Amino acid sequence: MGWLDRVTDQVDALRQARSLQEASCSAEAYAILDRVIRTTSDPYARADALVQRLSALINLGRTAEFTRAIEEASGIVRDLPEPYLHGHLNALAAVAAQHQGALDRCVVHLVRAARSLGAVESPDRDTAWGWHDLAMAYSYLGFHGYALGAIERARQLAGTVGIPEATFAAPGIRLRNAVALDHNGDSDGCLRVLRDIAVDLHRYRRDGHAAELRPSSLAAYGYAAARRACLGDPAETGGDNDPARLLGYGGDSARARDMRQLGQVCLAVVADRPAEAVTRLDRARVSQETLGAAESARLRSIALARAGDHAAAHQSDRLAFRLAAQRNDRLRDVYIDGVAARIDHEEMRREAARYESEALTDPLTGLPNRRRLERYIAATVDRGEQVVIGVCDLDGFNAVNTRHGQHSGDLVLQRVAGVINRVMRRGDFVARYGGDEFVVVLPGASMTQAVEVGNRIRAAVRAEDWESLVPGTPVGVSVGFAQVSGAGPAVRHALHAAFSEAGRAILRTRAQPRTD
Secondary structure, three states: OOHHHOOOOOOOHHHHHHHHOOOOOHHHHHHHHHHHHOOOOHHHHHHHHHHHHHHHHHHHOOOOHHHHHHHHHHHHHHHOHHHHHHHHHHHHHHHHHOOOOOOOHHHHHHHHHHHHHHHHOOOHHHHHHHHHHHHHHHHHOOOHHHHHHHHHHHHHHHHHOOOOOHHHHOOHHHHHHHHHHOOOOOHHHHHHHHHHHHHHHHHOOOOOOHOOOHHHHHHHHHHHHHHHHHHHOOOOOOOOOHHHHOOOOOOOOHHHHHHHHHHHHHHHHOOOHHHHHHHHHHHHOOOHHOOOOOOOHHHHHHHHHEEEEOOOHHHHHHHHHHHHHHHHHHHHHHHHHHHHHHHHHHHHHHHHHHHHHOOOEEEOOEEEOOOHHHHHHHHHHHHOEEHHHHHEOOOOEEEEHHHHHHHHHHHHHHHHHHHHHHOOOOOOOOEEEEEEEEEEEEEEHHHHHHHHHHHHHHHHHHHHOOOHHOOOOEEEEEEEEEOOOOEEEEHHHHHHHHHHHHHHHHHHHHHOOOOO
């Protein structure tokens, strides 16, 4: 079952919006999605439309609307147990955060997207597009290896649901990798990647799959060809692979529009019109995120070098390198901050665990305390297990405190705790309930077995050398048992009733004449 099979309202409209976005007609898709959002009562249809609308806004470059769109989509998606939705929304939110310059938030969304998309049990066409958008987010951030891995995952899923391979050609991923190499001084490496991109385009045309390429992909192929020619490779002109022609594709995609403007700068350099190239750069209004903040400065350097102004070209090259380094520094800071946050989180978790342990443990005896006892009994009863509890009440303890003081009384309690622990069966539970009361829990025991345990406890306490610890003050113990019945909210009342019954058993025991 695919994702849209869960949607019960306006499915045709949602499919139409998808097709329009794949064809780089995001403005038309936005209008359809906005209408679905306003009219649907199906939460799944609304969630899908909100996620797809965010995609349209990103394609259109309407940055000012990103935050509100993410908040609206998150508000409904978080309540739906559908990993695809969470994954695709986070992938798109990562792209949005990167275009807003919020790299730390972008990295968080990337991690969440990968985890959610990886948890989809029955991947379908939409999951494939989710991986595609995650690959784009990785690419814009400069995580080129992750981007290639994600787009390969998208292609694998695409093959199983009938999406042509060329639809997920994604030349923009390798294009951004190529220009990043050039920004960092590796122009030869950049050319090698750009040439590989050209080989792919020729293969798709040769095999008759060019019509399956998305308009935005064609624009990326066009920019790759123009950029390669700008670095000295011969340009293809006059045919289907003419960069000027390819740059005309891309529909209303903001990224394609950016590549068109910068591609015209490259073509002006190739035509030996460097002054025109510089003028176009001065007029260009492109997002720094499409091809990196350093791309405009690098193109200016190439144009100025072609014009013979090598000093100014060198200055622009240094600016390009510095801008590329700033991105690397920001990513490094995000990584370091992320590691620091993880360390802080681990320390807080360990501190919370320590406090939790202290809150559930009697500090004097080291035994579980009353709160932990109640949790243990409740969990055991909820599992359907029979539970017998025994209340152990010390005899002579008040005399110990009166004659020898509280310190000696604490020593007696600690020794009694050790004695009871020593004689219990494997799997039994011992806790200090408070004062001089200890409680033993016997899972799965019968009352006959409980009586045997009680006898062992009394005998072991009686056998201790109390004379050397608290001279003249013998210590004994009375034990009463009862069963706990009832689960869930009733367990506390059942526990109270069992304590009462155990208390009565203790009184009966003390009223009987001792024979031992």
